Amino acid sequence: MNYDTLTIDTAGAIATVTLNRPDVRNAFNEQSIAELTAAFTALGTVDGVRAIVLAANGASFCAGADLNWMKKMAHYSEEENRADAMQLANMLRTIYTCPKPVVAKVHGDCYAGGMGLVAACDIAVAAEDVHFCLSEVKLGLIPATISPYVVKAMGENAARRYFLTAERFNAREAHRIGFVHEVATVSSLDGQVETMANALAANSPNAVREAKVLVRQIAAQPVTDALVADTAHRIALIRASDEGREGVASFLEKRKPSWLT
Incomplete structure (x- = not known):
């Protein structure tokens, strides 16, 4: 355009x-x-x-x-x-x-x-x-x-x-x-x-995108059972994502993650 x-x-x-x-x-x-x-x-x-x-x-x-x-x-x-x-x-x-x-x-x-x-x-x-x-x-x-x-x-x-x-x-x-x-x-x-x-x-594109959503949706909310469950659900999803697995693996293996190569 x-x-x-x-x-x-x-x-x-x-x-x-x-x-x-x-x-x-x-x-x-x-x-x-x-x-x-x-x-x-x-x-x-x-x-x-x-x-x-x-x-x-x-x-x-x-x-x-x-x-x-x-x-x-x-x-x-x-x-x-x-x-x-x-x-x-x-x-x-x-x-x-x-x-x-x-x-x-x-x-x-x-x-x-x-x-x-x-x-x-x-x-x-x-x-x-x-x-x-x-x-x-x-x-x-x-x-x-x-x-x-x-x-x-x-x-x-x-x-x-x-x-x-x-x-x-x-x-x-x-x-x-x-x-x-x-x-x-x-x-x-x-x-x-x-x-x-x-x-x-330099950060994981998917994690940055989800972190932006996290701030918008969590800010000013009271810490209820529902919120605790929601945050646990979010971290479980990101851990199981391709970039989540790659990020942890690259850290443990002391190499750059795939999004930087």
Whole structure:
């Protein structure tokens, strides 16, 4: 598929999806939302891809919604607004549930819906000069579609503050509240993300996919008999899988597993 708002490059087992609307600070519109959905859907099915990096060209990672798109939305009916919002919501869910691990490489400004993109990724690495802002309430809006991912990433207490105040905060604060996993110098951002992506790509593809599902489905559940039984069932299945058997055998035999050869 050809993309107008993205570029996709693959080097070995790592694919990089790059937001490519630098003239509007990579703000998204209907087309970029559709293309992100298509890109992550497609990459999720490619056997040779074991990790995906979400990056951006230009001075900013993502400024949120495109102004021209917002002007169009101002004239939408409630039904049209709901359909439009569902496209954004489905795009975020596609990234969040992608079978491949996704690393956000964040630089410059990351505002509003851009924070939703980062939160939907599995791992976020930000340059130390990044500024974040959940600016929706300044415009009389709320960060509704991104909220499931942002609240999971930063926690309810921090979300309560930043959803309501629309303050800008820096990468160190984002790290302190858990929104990003690592903060890098501007010069080391590429290398730190590459190291992270290579670490992900070295692991069992099936185990990584199942581990992503495990986190989504187990998080915040009470420890009941049903949950204990479910986790025992999951580990029994993975132990009996081809990659599970191969991984244990390669460890015992002191050799590389088949997915690295």
